Amino acid sequence: MKIVMIEPINISMMKIEECRQRMEAEGHELIAYSTRAEDDQEMIKRIKNADILIIANQPLPSEVIRAAENLKMISVAFTGFDHIAMDACRENDILVSNSSGYANQAVAELAFGLTIDLMRKIKDSDQAVRAGKTRAGLIGNELAGKNFGIIGFGSIGQKTARIAAAFGCNILVDDHKKHQLGEELGVEYLSIPELMQKSDIISLHVPLKDSTVDLISADEIGLMKKDAILINTARGPVVNSEALAEALNKEKIAGAGIDVFEMEPPIPSDHPLLNAKNTILTPHTAFATEEAFIKRAEIVFNNIEAWLKEEPQNVVS
Template sequence: MKVKLIEPLVVPKEVIDKLSEEIINMGHEFIYYDTKTTDIEEMKKRVSDADILMIANNPLPNEVIETAPNLKMISIAFTGFDHVGKLAKEKNITVCNAAGYANNAVAELVIGLTLDLMRNINKCNSVIRKGGTIAGLIGGEIKGKTVGIVGTGRIGTMTANLFKCMGATLLGYDVVENEEAKKLGMKYVEIDELMKNSDIVSLHLPLDETTKGFISRERLELMKETSVLINCARGGVVDNKALAEILNEEKIAGAGIDVFDMEPPIPSDYPLLNAKNTILTPHVAFASHESMKIRAEITFDNVVNYLKGTPINIVKL
């Protein structure tokens, strides 16, 4: 079979060479593209003769998939898979993801964004460089605060554990309660109760038809004026236009946002770019040196196991 990695995985080439050895030793062809492209025609060229594709978070639309008649399997070096066209399902293509590779990286960035908002770290940096003082920069502590975790899968539960270690009380919302989260002392409540009673709301939902716009203006308006929202999950789970309005109306104290309605670069007229009291990062929660190596290993393992007839990490589009 012809196996193609059609975008970089942000690891040294020697790591790719090492990981691809088993595929090659099994008698399959491996081709690696070390540049990322969003050009549809170029993507079509890259995938046209592939039996197996390896991608990261670059969108793989239906019009690209339909030009790959031999395509049997897609290994995604990412947790989310909503960027893969639904045609893959219609063509019975096996799709596998790399869930779990960035649990720790995402959880740590949630804490970092929360600390930045609550302790005014960015503001302090700016003020001290301009000859300023502590005036107006006294912040708050996580200890004693109530943290609402929306989505209590592996990343949500790891994030909850970090907040617990810092002395927070935990509320949780999910369609299925997580026993590990309960052992941390998390109390499960309905989403509106969580929004009302949390000082910090951290989102960890996947994006699908049931979660798109889940954090609506109505739910944002339930939050305390002193509370903050953190989104290191998927941009589409929040009504981001409404969030920008809520921030500018000072109905909540701030937001730390790593994900948007599109991948960066973000258009200059995007509402959150001009919202008050926001810390924005360019979709980096998943990206640490450690997590990049782990995801490459999982992505190649998915392919190897598929070739052996024992596929793992299969997802349903």
């Protein structure tokens, strides 16, 4: 089988060579590109004869997939797969596996990092010191005893809940399925409107699909407490950015920590959140740790090996 890694997946050349040897020992060929393709035509050239494709988060449109006549399997070095034309995969009987779970800890940690920064005004405090100012106007809030709302109580949501519980927060979730962790942490199950009203911190951990686009819009934001904050390390389109920016600028809510946008950074200079008050913006870094990238590479190649043994795993199509 010809395996093509169409873009870098943030692992060292040493690790790539280990993976190459692992594949060659089974009689397969691995071609790994060190840069992203500049356009669709370049992508088509790269994967034209591929049997298996490895891709991270570069958009993979239907015309590229349909041009790869030998393509049978895609191993996505990412949790989300909304950047892949799944209709073309289904039409051509191409199996797609993702790398779900590789960044659970990384994303949960950044979600909480953004939370602490906003609650304790760390960014503003740093700027104050550098400008020769005092702590005036920088009195923060403690996390203990706060209601920490989690929308999306999957693996990452549960990791985040454990961290929040360790800080003494009360955990509120929108998922009404009974989880063992929920019982352990004394989770309170609420509808999204109830959670928005009651939470001091709201952290989003849902996948992007039709039902979650604009899940948090003006109506939901309007239910939040004036001193509440919103954290989004999930997907950009889950939150209506214009509605969020308006609420921040009118001081209807206290702040927001945003790692994801409607597009991959760099984001356009006129994006509404760039100049919104009381925000911390990060360029989609929640998943990006050295430890997570190593885990991801292992999952990517384990997915391929499992498929070759006719025991596919992490299947999304």
